[in-house]
Structures are given as C-alpha cells and as structure tokens.
Amino acid sequence: MTEFNYQKDSKEQMPYQHYLELYRQADPAEISSRLQIAYNEEKKSFQLRFLSSVYEISWPGYEITHCQENKSGYYPLEDMIYAKILVLRYLLESKTMLSSGEFKTYREMPSGEVYYKQFNGRCILRLAYGFGNKIQAFGKVMEALDGEKLKYGDISYEIELFDQFRLRFILWEGDEEFPPSSQILFSDNFTDAFSAEDRAVIGDVCIGTFKALDKVLA
Numbered sequence: 556m557t558e559f560n561y562q563k564d565s566k567e568q569m570p571y572q573h574y575l576e577l578y579r580q581a582d583p584a585e586i587s588s589r590l591q592i593a594y595n596e597e598k599k600s601f602q603l604r605f606l607s608s609v610y611e612i613s614w615p616g617y618e619i620t621h622c623q624e625n626k627s628g629y630y631p632l633e634d635m636i637y638a639k640i641l642v643l644r645y646l647l648e649s650k651t652m653l654s655s656g657e658f659k660t661y662r663e664m665p666s667g668e669v670y671y672k673q674f675n676g677r678c679i680l681r682l683a684y685g686f687g688n689k690i691q692a693f694g695k696v697m698e699a700l701d702g703e704k705l706k707y708g709d710i711s712y713e714i715e716l717f718d719q720f721r722l723r724f725i726l727w728e729g730d731e732e733f734p735p736s737s738q739i740l741f742s743d744n745f746t747d748a749f750s751a752e753d754r755a756v757i758g759d760v761c762i763g764t765f766k767a768l769d770k771v772l773a
Contacts (some may be wrong), residue, residue, distance in 0.1 A: 607701040631763070711726065
C-alpha cells in the first residue's frame with residue numbers, strides 16, 4: 556500500500572471484505588509453504604500462533620477458533636476486526652524471515668520516518684498514557700501473554716506476535732514532574748516482512764489487546 560490508511564472505524568480504510576475475497580482466491584498450499592505454517596488439507600484449515608494463543612483458521616471461509624484455553628480467556632483474533640485484517644494481510648502478503656536478534660524502533664525501519672507521527676500518536680503515546688501510571692496492571696497483562704520480562708525502563712516485556720516476530724514494550728512511569736513515556740521495538744525481521752502501515756497496525760492491535768486484557772484481568 557502506498558497510503559497510510561489508519562483511521563479508526565473506517566470501513567473504506569480498513570477494507571476487510573477486500574482482503575477476505577483475496578484470501579478466498581488464494582492457494583492455501585502456497586500460503587503454508589511461504590509462511591511455514593501448518594495447513595490441514597482434510598479440515599481445510601491453518602494453525603497459526605498469534606499473541607501467545609494458537610488458532611485454527613478455516614479456508615476459504617476464514618472462520619477463527621482458538622485451539623486451547625489461555626491464561627486470560629481472551630482471544631483477540633476472535634474478537635478484534637483490526638486483528639483479523641492484520642492476519643489476513645499476513646497470510647496474503649508476508650514472508651518468513653529470521654531475526655538476527657537485533658531490535659529496531661519504528662522510525663529506524665523503511666518509511667518509518669515518513670509515518671512516525673501517526674505511529675507515535677496511535678501507538679507510543681497511547682501505550683504511555685494507557686499504562687504509564689498502571690505499571691502493575693501492565694505487568695499482569697504481559698504475563699497473561701507469556702511475555703518475557705526485561706530490564707529496560709521502569710517495566711518492559713518482550714512478546715511474540717507471530718512465530719519468529721517479536722516486539723518489546725518499554726514503559727517509564729510518570730510522576731509530578733514528567734509525563735509517562737514509552738517505546739516499542741520490533742525484531743529486525745519485521746523490516747522486510749511487513750509494510751510501514753502494517754507495522755503501525757501491529758502496534759495498534761497489540762495495545763488494543765493490552766487494554767482489553769486489562770479489563771478482563773482487573
């Protein structure tokens with residue numbers, strides 16, 4: 556995509572039906588081979604790990620069900636339209652890439668400087684003001700997602716989005732003098748596997764999941 560279509564609740568800018576039709580026309584064997592994900596020919600379904608839960612995704616119907624219970628009982632891929640669109644685009648357009656172990660900011664990746672203002676507002680500031688004064692709640696959310704605790708900032712975790720694709724979320728708690736702040740880092744294999752738009756939607760989907768989990772776990 557050449558445009559950064561990124562407005563909430565806009566059917567024109569998040570065309571679910573468009574990608575659904577492309578998915579119905581796609582070759583499941585090609586998707587399975589390109590992404591190295593399991594496809595059951597008899598059941599006509601993929602098995603995909605997304606944000607610590609394993610889902611079964613039918614083809615061509617795109618019906619999504621979780622395969623096992625997780626710690627929270629919340630399954631964003633069954634509930635969130637933005638997550639469903641993101642996974643459709645992943646299945647249709649992405650590719651398997653191995654990370655070197657390095658992590659990058661959004662700004663350091665291709666087209667990141669161009670779209671940084673949107674990403675900063677929709678993701679970094681939203682994370683900071685959503686959880687910068689709720690450090691313990693953030694920790695509970697990350698633990699529910701099988702996050703790996705890190706030592707950056709006041710609290711930080713690393714989580715897996717898809718197999719091999721990992722993100723780090725770092726928070727600095729606000730006080731009377733300074734507002735809360737945050738940073739989001741992407742494993743370097745995101746660079747070639749996802750567009751700048753998709754990387755921003757990834758941040759948005761993750762934070763939407765965090766907020767939903769916060770309510771479930773409260």
